[in-house]
Amino acid sequence: MTLTPSLLLAGIERSLNALLARDLAAPARLSRLAGSRLLLRLEHPALTVLLSFHHHGVDLMRQEEPDEGMADTVVELDCETLGELLGGESMERLMFHGKLAVRGRVHLLEEVRDLFFDLDIDWEGELARWLGDVPAHSLAEGLRRMARWGLRAQQEMRADIAEYVFEEARLLPGRQQIETLRDHLTELEVAADRLEARLARLRRRLESEAES
Amino acid sequence: MSPHSTPGDQRTTHFGYQEVPIEEKASRVADVFHSVAARYDVMNDLMSFGVHRLWKRLTIERSGVRPGHSVLDIAGGTGDLTLKFSRMVGPRGRVVLADINESMLRVGRDKLLDNGVGGNVEYVQANAECLPFPDNSFDCITIAFGLRNVTDKDAALRSMARVLKPGGRLLVLEFSKPTNPLLTRAYDEYSFRLLPLMGQMVANDPDSYRYLAESIRMHPDQETLKAMMEGAGLERVEYTNLTGGIVALHRGIKL
Numbered sequence: 001m002t003l004t005p006s007l008l009l010a011g012i013e014r015s016l017n018a019l020l021a022r023d024l025a026a027p028a029r030l031s032r033l034a035g036s037r038l039l040l041r042l043e044h045p046a047l048t049v050l051l052s053f054h055h056h057g058v059d060l061m062r063q064e065e066p067d068e069g070m071a072d073t074v075v076e077l078d079c080e081t082l083g084e085l086l087g088g089e090s091m092e093r094l095m096f097h098g099k100l101a102v103r104g105r106v107h108l109l110e111e112v113r114d115l116f117f118d119l120d121i122d123w124e125g126e127l128a129r130w131l132g133d134v135p136a137h138s139l140a141e142g143l144r145r146m147a148r149w150g151l152r153a154q155q156e157m158r159a160d161i162a163e164y165v166f167e168e169a170r171l172l173p174g175r176q177q178i179e180t181l182r183d184h185l186t187e188l189e190v191a192a193d194r195l196e197a198r199l200a201r202l203r204r205r206l207e208s209e210a211e212s
Numbered sequence: 213m214s215p216h217s218t219p220g221d222q223r224t225t226h227f228g229y230q231e232v233p234i235e236e237k238a239s240r241v242a243d244v245f246h247s248v249a250a251r252y253d254v255m256n257d258l259m260s261f262g263v264h265r266l267w268k269r270l271t272i273e274r275s276g277v278r279p280g281h282s283v284l285d286i287a288g289g290t291g292d293l294t295l296k297f298s299r300m301v302g303p304r305g306r307v308v309l310a311d312i313n314e315s316m317l318r319v320g321r322d323k324l325l326d327n328g329v330g331g332n333v334e335y336v337q338a339n340a341e342c343l344p345f346p347d348n349s350f351d352c353i354t355i356a357f358g359l360r361n362v363t364d365k366d367a368a369l370r371s372m373a374r375v376l377k378p379g380g381r382l383l384v385l386e387f388s389k390p391t392n393p394l395l396t397r398a399y400d401e402y403s404f405r406l407l408p409l410m411g412q413m414v415a416n417d418p419d420s421y422r423y424l425a426e427s428i429r430m431h432p433d434q435e436t437l438k439a440m441m442e443g444a445g446l447e448r449v450e451y452t453n454l455t456g457g458i459v460a461l462h463r464g465i466k467l
Contacts, residue, residue, distance in 0.1 A: 003266045003454060010269055035302060054299050056328065062273050070278045 009049065009060045017057035022121045029115050031055055036108055039063070039071035043078040051112070073104040085113065225363050234363055242313055255421075258410055265292070267459050268356060270452075271385045272296050274463055280304040281351040284375065286340050287311055287358020291320035291329075297354075298329045308350075310338040311358075340368040345375045356385040360431035369444035376466040382446055384437065387428040388453070388460035395456045403428065434460045 020026040033053040040049045048063040050071065068074050077085070081099040085091065091110065094100035102109055128136035166174040173181070225234045256264050272293060277283055279302040285294045288309040297307045309324070311317045314337055321335050338344050340355065340362050353372050362368045372382050390396045403425035411421025432440065434451050437460070441449045446464030453460050 003263075003270065006266050006269050006273065010266060052299060059296065059299060064274065065276065067278070 005047065005062055009062055013058065013060040016060075016116070019116075019119055019121060020057050022123075022126055023119045024122060025118075025120060026115070027055070029111075029118075030057065033108075033111060033115065036105075037071045037073075038108055038112060039066060039068060039074045041066070041074065041076045042082065043076070045079070053112075068103070071104065073102065073106070073108040075109055076101040088117070255411070255414060258414060259407060259421075263455060264357075267385055267454050267461070268292050270454065271354060271356060271383050271461055272300075274452075274461065275300075275352050275354065275383055276381060277301060277352050282349060282377075283307045284343075284345070284350045284353045284372075285309050286338075286343075286353060286355040286372070287361070288320055289316045289356075289358070291324045293354055293356055294320070294333060295324060295327055295329055298324075298331075298333050301332060303332060306332050306334060308334045308336055308345075310336045310340075310343070312337065312339050341371055342367070343371045343375050347374050348377045349375045351377055351380045352383070353380070354383045354385070357387070359384055359386050359437075360427050365432070366440060366444065369441055369446075373445040373464075373466055378466055380466050382441070382462075382464045382466070384441070384462040384464075386437070386460065386462075387431060388437070388457055389433040391453060391457040395458070399458060434462075437462055 020030065030053060034055045036053045038051040038053075040051060042048070048066040050059075050061045050063050050066075052059045052061065077094075077100045081094055084094060085100065091100065091102075091113075095102065124136055124140040127139060130136075131139065165171045223234050225231070260267075275283075275297075277297055277300045279300070281301050282305060283294075283297045283301060285291075285297060285307060288294050288311055291309055294307050294309045301307060309317070309320055311320065317335055317337055324330075324333060336344065340358065341364050353376055355368075355372070359365055359368065369382075376382055390399055404422075407425050408418040408422045411424075412418040431437075434453065434457070438449050438451055441462060441464045444464075445466065447467045449462060449464040451460045451462040
């Protein structure tokens, strides 16, 4: 069990460094980060990891006796927030909601996030290292064509289903019909309010006449 | 675990399962490592199924090394720990890779240079029993899979304690005694049957790998090594069994 977190961190470190090694622009951004240290304190599960950046990538190290003094930035968050952060959620929003605490150089966290978000990996170049230029290009072109076809097929299928459901079978009302209905309901609501107010005024008048 | 006298009045020590004169052990161990140096990393990965990297990783995690620290990596071999330490201490710190064996030191230096490591790393050919450094020189000392090859382990531990700064840590990563009897049996079968076979096939050197298995069995167990470290003047000595006790990481602090 002692080795399980180390195994996980080793796997993550290896994957991140492999991705960074495949981005031609990464070395320039890494050189700006080299020497920086970010201490990540996860609450659930309780785990403290030090991210040390160097010219070739990043080292991840579990800290059993964390010392905040050795880090440029200390980040405290839970797993859910980490997921949101990695999913592109705004840092300011997470900090405003009290889910994310950052001490030290706040910009370092942004730079680290940008480093991984802006990865532009030359998969075709990587394939070419293993298969050669021509087969790699053919394979990549085939995959790109397949991806384009998949996207087009998906869009067409969605359009066809929408047409069948809204126009042919009329199983559901279309967006325009819903908006027209909503406008009518709003008009009806306003008219009903006016009628109710008028009735109330008439009732008050009848009551005052009866008293006099 | 120190050298001892025999009735023939010749001081001997063990070399695997053999008893050899103490003057001979260092040269015999040197021969083993001259022989395996070139394929040391490959064999380590094969023999441990890559787990040795995790054992070393845990050692680094427990080292508490910070930027600016001085680190001594004894029996550093092919420089696995030094590579990480050099990044951890940064340009203001220093790492000394020490090994008694010239071949291993050369392989380690080449590997580190190929990985772009320079500047803050020094290479020293040194015997762990009499380290050529002033007292109180290092913030952290590590010896990974090296102590069992040392002739006089007590002298080596005393020497390490001497060069350690007050508050500094000594980490000893070494093969030990498995805690589970079933694992012990499987481990014995693996060590004495499969290991020499792998040594034969990959490194064409079954004897060196037989020595490896034998030297592991002759190495002191967890509690004995802990007592030896305490005897050398280290305090708060504790150990962690890894992979069922096949390997143990001992840590002591000089106060």
